[in-house]
Amino acid sequence: MAAHSLLHLAAPKSVAPTSTLSPAGAAHPRLLPSHRPQRLVASCSSAHPDLAAFPNPNGLLVAEPAAAAPVDIDVATEAELRENGSRSTRRTKLVCTVGPATCGPSELEELAVGGMNVARLNMCHGDREWHQKVISSVRRLNEEKGYAVAVMMDTEGSEIHMGDLGGAPAAKAEDGEIWTFSVRSFEAPLPELTVHVNYEGFAEDVRVGDDLLVDGGMARFEVVEKLGPDVKCRCTDPGLLLPRANLTFWRDGSVVRAKNAMLPTITSKDWLDIDFGIAEGVDFIAVSFVKSAEVINHLKSYIAARSRGNDIAVIAKIESIDSLTNLEEIIRASDGAMVARGDLGAQIPLEQVPSIQQKIVKLCRQLNKPVVVASQLLESMIEYPIPTRAEVADVSEAVHQCADALMLSGESAMGRYPDKALSVLSSVSLRIERWWREEKHHEPLELEDVSSSFADKISEEICISAAKMANKLEVDAVFVYTKGGHMASLLSRCRPDCPIFAFTNSTSMRRRLNLQWGLIPFRLTFSDDMESNLNRTFSLLKARGMIKPGDLVIALSDMLQSIQDGQRLTVSVRRCPGPRSINACASRPRCRLRPQPCSASSTAIRCGALGSATRWW
Ligand SMILES: Nc1ncnc2c1ncn2[C@@H]1O[C@H](COP(=O)(O)OP(=O)(O)OP(=O)(O)O)[C@@H](O)[C@H]1O
Numbered sequence: 001m002a003a004h005s006l007l008h009l010a011a012p013k014s015v016a017p018t019s020t021l022s023p024a025g026a027a028h029p030r031l032l033p034s035h036r037p038q039r040l041v042a043s044c045s046s047a048h049p050d051l052a053a054f055p056n057p058n059g060l061l062v063a064e065p066a067a068a069a070p071v072d073i074d075v076a077t078e079a080e081l082r083e084n085g086s087r088s089t090r091r092t093k094l095v096c097t098v099g100p101a102t103c104g105p106s107e108l109e110e111l112a113v114g115g116m117n118v119a120r121l122n123m124c125h126g127d128r129e130w131h132q133k134v135i136s137s138v139r140r141l142n143e144e145k146g147y148a149v150a151v152m153m154d155t156e157g158s159e160i161h162m163g164d165l166g167g168a169p170a171a172k173a174e175d176g177e178i179w180t181f182s183v184r185s186f187e188a189p190l191p192e193l194t195v196h197v198n199y200e201g202f203a204e205d206v207r208v209g210d211d212l213l214v215d216g217g218m219a220r221f222e223v224v225e226k227l228g229p230d231v232k233c234r235c236t237d238p239g240l241l242l243p244r245a246n247l248t249f250w251r252d253g254s255v256v257r258a259k260n261a262m263l264p265t266i267t268s269k270d271w272l273d274i275d276f277g278i279a280e281g282v283d284f285i286a287v288s289f290v291k292s293a294e295v296i297n298h299l300k301s302y303i304a305a306r307s308r309g310n311d312i313a314v315i316a317k318i319e320s321i322d323s324l325t326n327l328e329e330i331i332r333a334s335d336g337a338m339v340a341r342g343d344l345g346a347q348i349p350l351e352q353v354p355s356i357q358q359k360i361v362k363l364c365r366q367l368n369k370p371v372v373v374a375s376q377l378l379e380s381m382i383e384y385p386i387p388t389r390a391e392v393a394d395v396s397e398a399v400h401q402c403a404d405a406l407m408l409s410g411e412s413a414m415g416r417y418p419d420k421a422l423s424v425l426s427s428v429s430l431r432i433e434r435w436w437r438e439e440k441h442h443e444p445l446e447l448e449d450v451s452s453s454f455a456d457k458i459s460e461e462i463c464i465s466a467a468k469m470a471n472k473l474e475v476d477a478v479f480v481y482t483k484g485g486h487m488a489s490l491l492s493r494c495r496p497d498c499p500i501f502a503f504t505n506s507t508s509m510r511r512r513l514n515l516q517w518g519l520i521p522f523r524l525t526f527s528d529d530m531e532s533n534l535n536r537t538f539s540l541l542k543a544r545g546m547i548k549p550g551d552l553v554i555a556l557s558d559m560l561q562s563i564q565d566g567q568r569l570t571v572s573v574r575r576c577p578g579p580r581s582i583n584a585c586a587s588r589p590r591c592r593l594r595p596q597p598c599s600a601s602s603t604a605i606r607c608g609a610l611g612s613a614t615r616w617w
């Protein structure tokens with residue numbers, strides 16, 4: 001990653017842009033119905049006053065070519081920016097597992113409108129045809145409505161689980177009943193009190209006296225007898241058995257890792273699913289039950305050889321004892337991690353899960369890898385329209401830890417209130433993020449160096465400085481122009497107080513960036529000339545009401561490959577002339593900072609700062 005970076009401090013000019021900005025097929029953006037496609041086209045005339053005001057790095061005035069420059073932004077983000085300003089946007093990203101409750105195009109759109117950033121497909125359930133339909137629907141939504149919803153495919157993996165109960169939605173196990181857990185295959189319907197187990201070595205591995213836990217303890221059995229492929233078990237904690245529920249067996253207080261520990265992390269079925277994911281162009285592959293970094297490295301080379309330049313990020317799911325043993329090397333090898341608390345809580349004592357979550361979230365931030373906190377965040381909302389107080393506290397804690405993303409599982413896949421559950425995640429995130437900023441909980445975490453090359457180190461330091469500056473000056477947004485996404489993620493790692501507008505020229509990179517904390521990804525055609533990029537961006541966003549005259553912005557870029565050393569870092573303070581901005585300040589009665597008689601230049605900067613200082617009152 002080249003560190004040819006450019007640092008700008010700039011405020012948009014308040015002059016009316018002469019560029020025309022129009023969504024494809026619409027007369028004027030402001031007349032758009034809220035669900036119209038939001039692909040915009042800006043054409044700038046060479047006489048644009050903004051352009052004339054910005055010299056290029058060589059000091060020459062540049063005229064923008066009249067070429068059309070589309071920018072992709074979705075209706076939900078645009079409305080949020082226009083109504084509440086950039087500082088109020090949600091920083092924590094939301095992942096929704098798609099299932100029978102949400103797989104239709106209109107349900108998917110409801111989720112996108114509600115703030116879904118990533119749609120997760122769990123390959124444990126549904127066939128490829130079903131998954132393919134969902135992926136097409138998400139893609140259509142993105143293309144037609146300007147969303148950047150990414151698709152995450154989650155592998156099945158090879159841990160031990162029950163079969164599908166012969167089509168029954170659930171089965172109830174009562175106290176004292178003797179159930180047969182068998183590796184034999186059965187025709188539906190299953191014999192009474194019988195379940196199929198997917199792992200052939202099961203009957204060999206278990207011993208009489210072992211405890212058999214379904215879904216980490218939703219029901220519990222004691223092994224009483226082994227008869228060839230059949231294992232007879234007495235129910236000791238009655239409960240509900242769900243299709244394909246996870247099974248663990250415990251001996252002397254610990255989960256048993258017998259021959260099952262030798263099962264491959266990626267099974268032959270998973271490889272077929274991965275081929276399917278590559279062919280479908282998914283954005284993330286989440287690998288279940290990762291045990292070591294090797295499997296991640298192997299998968300990454302497999303993808304690199306097959307995906308023809310369409311990079312797919314590999315997310316390591318931390319959900320087994322083995323993954324905890326090799327945690328740091330697994331995360332270093334991956335492009336991100338998931339704290340998969342469901343299975344993790346079935347393999348380690350539950351009381352250890354919160355501290356392990358915190359450790360993983362911290363480690364991921366240190367290593368600059370996005371991290372998702374998953375499972376049971378709002379479990380009761382599968383059935384009920386409001387969450388428990390304890391669930392809200394759990395979500396708050398994950399937001400307060402500054403995890404990149406929160407995930408819904410059964411709540412969105414098969415619950416009764418998927419949209420309400422998403423809206424709870426969204427509103428709790430917004431409230432806690434605001435509290436975190438107000439309380440100055442953003443005291444800088446001592447970030448260790450992550451970069452291995454000197455060039456990367458420069459990018460890293462620029463991002464750290466930009467984030468500090470953004471906090472001190474209370475800027476409204478940091479703009480980052482990025483092709484490979486690296487600098488955007490380095491900025492996200494700093495968790496600045498303001499949002500990060502990430503401009504990338506690639507649609508797939510835009511989707512990938514959508515998993516990372518604080519990034520608002522836009523797709524924009526840009527050039528190597530930062531001045532014209534800034535002009536175009538200001539014109540486009542200002543015309544749509546997504547930024548206002550007087551807003552203060554720091555702009556960075558990691559895509560200038562040829563700039564000379566001396567020009568690597570430039571800082572410029574732009575003046576925002578404008579009675580509009582001064583009026584905006586004066587009209588805020590509770591504003592602590594009074595506009596003082598000062599030069600136009602400092603007024604402009606102060607106006608930007610005032611805007612952000614007052615917004616949280
Ligand atoms: N594609 C799907 N088709 C049918 N049901 C699904 C689908 N995806 C999820 N579900 C339902 O939602 C529940 C919760 O989803 P989730 O993705 O958390 O799966 P899980 O089976 O609990 O396992 P894991 O997340 O560990 O892979 C599942 O148990 C299943 O009942």
Ligand SMILES: CC(=O)C(=O)O
Pocket residue numbers: 288317319339340341342343344374375409
């Ligand atoms: C998400 C997942 O796989 C788990 O929590 O087990």
Ligand SMILES: [K+]
Pocket residue numbers: 122123124154155156157288
């Ligand atoms: K899975």
Ligand SMILES: [Mg+2]
Pocket residue numbers: 288319340342343
């Ligand atoms: Mg799991």
